[in-house]
Amino acid sequence: MAQVIYGSEVSKDIRAQLSEQMEALRGAGARMPKLAVILVGNNPASLSYVTGKEKACAQVGMESELIRLPEATTQDELMAVVRRLNEDPAVDGILCQLPLPRGLDSAQVIREIRPDKDVDGFHPINVGKLYLKEDGFVPCTPLGCMELLHRMGVNPSGKRAVVLGRSNLVGAPVARLLLNENATVTICHSKTENLPQVCAEADILIAAVGRAKMVTAEYVKEGAAVIDVGINRNEQGKLVGDVDFASVEPKAGFITPVPKGVGPMTITMLLKNTLKAYRQHEGE
Numbered sequence: 001m002a003q004v005i006y007g008s009e010v011s012k013d014i015r016a017q018l019s020e021q022m023e024a025l026r027g028a029g030a031r032m033p034k035l036a037v038i039l040v041g042n043n044p045a046s047l048s049y050v051t052g053k054e055k056a057c058a059q060v061g062m063e064s065e066l067i068r069l070p071e072a073t074t075q076d077e078l079m080a081v082v083r084r085l086n087e088d089p090a091v092d093g094i095l096c097q098l099p100l101p102r103g104l105d106s107a108q109v110i111r112e113i114r115p116d117k118d119v120d121g122f123h124p125i126n127v128g129k130l131y132l133k134e135d136g137f138v139p140c141t142p143l144g145c146m147e148l149l150h151r152m153g154v155n156p157s158g159k160r161a162v163v164l165g166r167s168n169l170v171g172a173p174v175a176r177l178l179l180n181e182n183a184t185v186t187i188c189h190s191k192t193e194n195l196p197q198v199c200a201e202a203d204i205l206i207a208a209v210g211r212a213k214m215v216t217a218e219y220v221k222e223g224a225a226v227i228d229v230g231i232n233r234n235e236q237g238k239l240v241g242d243v244d245f246a247s248v249e250p251k252a253g254f255i256t257p258v259p260k261g262v263g264p265m266t267i268t269m270l271l272k273n274t275l276k277a278y279r280q281h282e283g284e
């Protein structure tokens, strides 16, 4: 029987600490940390995530500004908005919600965000710092996965870790964070052979592949820590993870659910990254 670790609960703890820190800043009459979120177009999933980010900022007492741009926004118009936010001393963090509408170049937008305001941790400078173990912004979902592992009391050092998926947003950075904590890391992808057997060697299994319920019990070692990053929607539009929870839960040592697992941690880590940017801008 696995111990189910609710990211929604862990998030409550962390957000309570953030609320206290915001209270202290407000009490001292300081400028408040501010996150600017750019949403281009009307993708309903993006709108729900962005709304969640704004609500979380308000919940802890952080400022946020939502810039909504029409689907037909041009690359130059979008770049101009990013440049304006780069120069705005009241804005600590900038996030451009992905994916962008077809025809817009997200890599160019990400490069335009000032690295010290890149609270997504997607800018090449911050990616490089992660690989060099220097202090920069780490992407929110990978940070959330590591926080959940630490809350499980699972120390990655010396453990076999398998990351299922190699995206720039999740798989690649979380694999690097696990390596930075001295795990022995295997990254699996669509070309990996004997996938279930490779995954079943893992003490720590991170499922970030984007395929609903793909990970069943045969992919899981008895007692392993399983972290489900999946954000798939089933035919009824219900949020479903990459892990088949019913099949894996009896065998795993720890497991995170979807929803109420990694998702809320992603938002909470975004708040922490925004406070980190604020502290750097305030010269603390």
Ligand SMILES: Nc1nc(=O)c2c([nH]1)NC[C@@H]1CN(c3ccc(C(=O)N[C@@H](CCC(=O)O)C(=O)O)cc3)C=[N+]21
Residues within 6 Å of the ligand: 048, 049, 052, 095, 096, 097, 098, 099, 120, 140, 141, 231, 239, 258, 259, 260, 261, 262, 263, 264, 266, 267
């Ligand atoms: N520039 C950028 N940065 C991102 O961090 C980013 C992005 N673009 N594009 C999309 C992904 C996805 N993402 C999630 C955020 C919160 C939940 C979340 O809170 N999920 C809740 C459920 C929310 C619901 O019910 O819809 C849960 O899992 O319990 C999930 C996914 C951030 N993303």
